[in-house]
Amino acid sequence: MSKSLGAAIKSAREKKGLSANDIADLLDIKGHAYRRYERGEVPLRAETFIAIAHHLGISLDELAGKTKAETGDGQIIYQKIPSKKGTKVIFTVE
16 A cells, blocks of 8 residues: 555544544454554555545545545445455446
8 A cells, every 4th residue: 555545544534533543443453453554554455445434434535635626526436246255346436
């Protein structure tokens, strides 16, 4: 994961007044594991990215640090598709 995405996630969390441990608890992971996402040290699964946005009450674009000017009129749409190995998430940009 890029460090800039991790920084955007950390910034969004701080704007909501939550600690890294608060979000980690909501995701049912350890605080140190969550902080590795924010530092860009480990890949962030789509499901986790979606869950973080949900818990912060913001869009995926906002969580990624995008502004309206950067995203234009487009939308990021995601769809969960069950598979034999778990749930897959497909992103579509319109």
